Amino acid sequence: MKALVLPKLGGWQDLVVADVPAPEIRRPNEVRVRVHTAGINHLDLFILGGLPGITYAFPHIVGSDAAGTIESVGAEVTGWAVGDRVMMNPGIGCNACDLCAADQQPLCLRYALLGEHVPGTVGEYVVVPATNLARVPQAMPWAEAAGFSLAALTSWRMMTGRARVRAGETVLIWGIGGGVAQSCLQIAKMLGATVIVTSSSDDKLERARALGADHLLNHAREDVPRAVRALTGGRNADVVVDNVGEATWQKSLRALGRGGRLVTCGGTTGPMVTTDVRKLFWYQWDILGSTMGGDREYQEVARHAFEGRFWPVVDSVVPLAEGREAFHRMADGAQFGKLVIEVAP
Numbered sequence: 259m260k261a262l263v264l265p266k267l268g269g270w271q272d273l274v275v276a277d278v279p280a281p282e283i284r285r286p287n288e289v290r291v292r293v294h295t296a297g298i299n300h301l302d303l304f305i306l307g308g309l310p311g312i313t314y315a316f317p318h319i320v321g322s323d324a325a326g327t328i329e330s331v332g333a334e335v336t337g338w339a340v341g342d343r344v345m346m347n348p349g350i351g352c353n354a355c356d357l358c359a360a361d362q363q364p365l366c367l368r369y370a371l372l373g374e375h376v377p378g379t380v381g382e383y384v385v386v387p388a389t390n391l392a393r394v395p396q397a398m399p400w401a402e403a404a405g406f407s408l409a410a411l412t413s414w415r416m417m418t419g420r421a422r423v424r425a426g427e428t429v430l431i432w433g434i435g436g437g438v439a440q441s442c443l444q445i446a447k448m449l450g451a452t453v454i455v456t457s458s459s460d461d462k463l464e465r466a467r468a469l470g471a472d473h474l475l476n477h478a479r480e481d482v483p484r485a486v487r488a489l490t491g492g493r494n495a496d497v498v499v500d501n502v503g504e505a506t507w508q509k510s511l512r513a514l515g516r517g518g519r520l521v522t523c524g525g526t527t528g529p530m531v532t533t534d535v536r537k538l539f540w541y542q543w544d545i546l547g548s549t550m551g552g553d554r555e556y557q558e559v560a561r562h563a564f565e566g567r568f569w570p571v572v573d574s575v576v577p578l579a580e581g582r583e584a585f586h587r588m589a590d591g592a593q594f595g596k597l598v599i600e601v602a603p
């Protein structure tokens with residue numbers, strides 16, 4: 259089958275479309291999906307350069323998100339049939355341990371992510387356990403379906419399971435051009451929060467307003483902590499979403515109110531941050547790490563998509579032959595929303 263692959267560790271410039279063996283169903287609980295569209299995430303850029311403790315089999319198929327139609331089903335699969343329109347939770351647990359039973363697949367010792375620990379989604383076929391599937395709403399285009407899963411699931415756990423955002427609270431979200439940031443905005447609004455978003459682009463800020471953002475801060479021009487203090491009558495934010503890392507961590511803490519929660523699922527500008535322990539205890543902050551989500555959480559968030567409450571914003575769609583350009587656009591930070599690769603029209 260044709261797939262976008264990384265022949266060796268490197269960068270987006272190294273990606274090529276190649277013929278590789280199609281994945282086969284190996285366990286009776288699995289399905290094989292004919293991929294129509296695949297979505298890429300910032301995570302994929304880190305994968306290109308290699309991640310600690312992960313060994314790839316080259317050529318490595320990239321990508322974690324996909325949507326398509328079921329092509330074949332394993333012997334023990336129930337509730338799914340050939341031809342069903344599906345999208346998928348990219349995280350696969352062992353589904354045999356106590357953590358998986360508690361919907362904590364991301365903490366499972368055998369947890370694997372499509373495109374990271376196992377072959378990815380930017381290819382004509384992908385094999386996943388049927389428990390990872392969700393139906394694609396009839397009204398949802400393939401591009402939106404491809405961009406939904408990783409960002410929506412990650413954001414769902416960040417906003418509900420970890421930061422436990424409540425109605426009336428104020429949430430600050432850095433860098434609203436990204437898929438997780440936009441999903442966090444949409445979920446926080448669904449939960450009844452007031453949301454402040456930042457970007458260095460006035461254009462991206464205006465587009466975030468259309469997604470429901472209450473206050474827009476251009477972090478290239480404005481002192482974000484000072485602005486947040488003014489917007490909250492001196493109380494600061496109840497929740498800060500910081501996936502930026504080194505460049506924003508100190509500002510995030512300055513913008514965080516007493517009893518506040520800082521939640522992070524990444525550090526795009528660098529991983530090493532410092533926190534003054536005196537402020538941590540005195541203000542009784544919670545600093546919360548979060549990644550991905552469980553199969554039941556995935557069904558919850560997919561239900562919101564089904565009921566039309568939130569869909570991802572798609573930045574652009576390119577054909578498989580130009581898949582490398584989608585990575586280039588993400589590396590440049592030019593996108594607003596999801597970058598999607600059409601694998602098979």
Ligand SMILES: [Zn+2]
Nearest residue numbers: 352355358366
């Ligand atoms: Zn497990």
